[in-house]
């Protein structure tokens with residue numbers, strides 16, 4: 373396959389990190405070789421995989437700013453076939469440090485190219501912004517997954533996000549595709565959820581994934597044990613949803 | 629009073645915008661003259677107050693980048709005594725545009741100083757990051773309010789955030805104080821919430837506000853009607869919580 377997928381949304385708290393970790397783990401459990409790349413200064417993907425950022429010597433910061441080879445920072449995780457290129461807090465200075473670098477939107481793409489064929493999937497967890505780090509992820513990706521909440525502010529942001537993605541696609545990566553919009557924290561008891569879901573499906577049609585991930589507290593608990601949903605609570609509604617999502621991601625990746 | 633308060637947290641989706649709008653409205657209803665400043669590129673505070681960002685001619689972007697006087701962009705809202713300095717999507721380029729400006733951390737403080745005495749409270753809604761825009765808000769503030777969710781990833785981020793705030797305080801604003809950490813989307817039925825709450829109160833002691841805002845769907849519905857909680861559902865648990873929070877903010881602001 374050799375696909376690079378980014379989890380992007382400038383709206384905060386929509387489930388980007390949760391989706392990156394659990395889709396990554398689900399693909400790894402099916403035998404695919406997966407690398408998760410964490411480019412979030414708050415290093416949530418790194419923390420969720422039970423790796424303490426302060427104990428890491430070199431991180432994605434060193435790869436993007438000091439030209440360290442990405443294979444020098446990759447670490448194994450507790451899930452077989454799932455590796456991680458960790459982040460640290462110093463990533464928050466990267467926009468400033470990369471400001472003077474020419475083609476500073478392509479730094480991540482260049483860093484990934486020597487290892488792209490070593491993995492079936494490379495998943496990039498992005499910060500809640502459309503700054504230089506997220507633009508790098510979009511420039512390096514084959515497909516993007518956009519987790520959204522079913523509320524007013526998230527929906528408003530979605531139109532803006534799709535416009536920005538199309539601009540970045542034209543400038544830096546014409547082959548970039550939206551693999552899917554992922555409705556997350558769905559609660560069918562709330563009118564707001566049902567109204568928003570029908571609006572999303574009406575406006576964005578087949579760009580919206582069939583899988584809807586319901587609110588499931590196990591998904592919020594799992595990171596504090598450093599576990600993915602598959603090792604923490606595989607039979608929960610969260611576990612079932614992510615099993616389904618992984619199948620849909622595989623199917624849609626083949627069309628990228 | 630003449631206090632500037634910023635709502636800050638680099639973790640996404642913790643309730644910064646919701647708290648800014650509803651604390652602002654609550655203070656305005658008590659007769660205080662309040663200005664909300666939106667410096668989030670996704671302009672969520674502007675949207676929540678029923679102002680369409682695309683119809684705004686000049687925004688905080690023009691104030692920060694082109695030296696437009698902030699009083700030229702201030703608009704009234706549907707709540708008496710509550711005004712807004714709106715944001716637009718072009719704010720997402722501000723870190724790059726401000727990179728070459730000397731003392732670029734103080735641009736917001738300078739923009740606010742001519743009008744600071746016209747308002748009892750100026751509330752700044754920040755994006756989910758600690759980039760230059762958020763640093764500007766911290767440099768311009770008397771106090772900060774940190775909305776947090778009661779989950780693992782939010783708690784991990786809180787320690788990092790407090791460290792970063794102390795560094796910014798030493799460099800740019802020695803008088804800056806944490807007015808309070810606001811537990812948000814509290815759900816007493818979840819173990820994760822109760823465990824997190826006792827951890828937050830143990831680690832951060834009197835920095836944590838007494839008011840806890842419970843999960844309340846009215847808070848998520850109100851922005852889609854362009855209303856604050858006080859005009860949409862004042863008797864809801866969200867409305868009651870924000871009434872209590874406003875009283876606590878007034879009390880703590882007197883000590884700043």
Ligand SMILES: Nc1ncnc2c1ncn2[C@@H]1O[C@H](COP(=O)(O)OP(=O)(O)OP(=O)(O)O)[C@@H](O)[C@H]1O
Nearest residue numbers: 384385386387388389390500557587588592640779
């Ligand atoms: N379906 C779900 N049900 C319940 N909790 C969830 C679900 N998905 C995510 N969460 C929880 O919601 C919180 C926000 O999710 P997450 O951190 O993955 O979002 P994010 O988009 O990566 O946030 P940020 O914008 O800060 O990067 C986390 O505590 C996570 O555990």
Ligand SMILES: Nc1ncnc2c1ncn2[C@@H]1O[C@H](COP(=O)(O)OP(=O)(O)OP(=O)(O)O)[C@@H](O)[C@H]1O
Nearest residue numbers: 384523640641642643644645646756813843844848
């Ligand atoms: N106590 C609450 N109960 C229920 N929903 C809430 C509560 N507080 C906030 N919300 C909803 O949660 C979502 C996230 O809140 P909000 O947008 O205010 O967070 P934020 O920190 O400003 O996000 P961002 O990081 O993207 O700026 C919104 O849809 C909001 O309406």
Ligand SMILES: [Mg+2]
Nearest residue numbers: 388389412416
């Ligand atoms: Mg995240």
Ligand SMILES: [Mg+2]
Nearest residue numbers: 644645668672
């Ligand atoms: Mg916000």
